[in-house]
Amino acid sequence: MASHSAWGRAARQLPLRLTVGAFFLNSGLSKRDADEATAEQVHQFATTTYPFLGTLDAQKFTRLLSAGEIAIAAALLLPVVPAAVAGAALTGFSCGTLGLYLRTPGMRQEGSLRPTEQGIPLAKDAWILGVGVSLLADGLTGRRGPATSALGACRRMLRH
Numbered sequence: 001m002a003s004h005s006a007w008g009r010a011a012r013q014l015p016l017r018l019t020v021g022a023f024f025l026n027s028g029l030s031k032r033d034a035d036e037a038t039a040e041q042v043h044q045f046a047t048t049t050y051p052f053l054g055t056l057d058a059q060k061f062t063r064l065l066s067a068g069e070i071a072i073a074a075a076l077l078l079p080v081v082p083a084a085v086a087g088a089a090l091t092g093f094s095c096g097t098l099g100l101y102l103r104t105p106g107m108r109q110e111g112s113l114r115p116t117e118q119g120i121p122l123a124k125d126a127w128i129l130g131v132g133v134s135l136l137a138d139g140l141t142g143r144r145g146p147a148t149s150a151l152g153a154c155r156r157m158l159r160h
């Protein structure tokens with residue numbers, strides 16, 4: 001059985017995991033069946049900052065982006081996924097989108113990190129980065145939580 005502190009850690013993570021997981025699930029599902037025009041717009045925006053993405057077809061890129069967001073949502077929403085794993089996925093994704101915010105002209109006020117009206121949707125990734133790093137740190141520094149303890153028990157039973 002997991003310790004009281006492990007359950008406390010899981011309870012502390014729950015609001016973060018649920019809110020950001022729901023946010024990512026909604027975002028991923030909204031891109032899943034994007035029409036050609038929407039896919040072109042999303043792809044063009046990404047290739048402005050990350051030119052290597054230009055080799056992908058716009059529809060394929062948008063489907064991959066959608067799948068990535070849904071996968072991150074699943075990692076956050078499923079308690080069997082350790083916090084460190086979910087946090088690492090969230091941190092990596094938010095670093096990429098913060099790159100868009102920092103490197104795309106018109107997203108920030110001149111000479112500042114403050115967002116323009118157009119930059120506000122990407123500026124939110126600063127708090128998503130904070131959530132990801134918090135989950136990563138909590139998962140790496142704490143004892144094994146209830147989800148990983150339960151998985152360990154299942155693995156032991158399957159080995160016998």
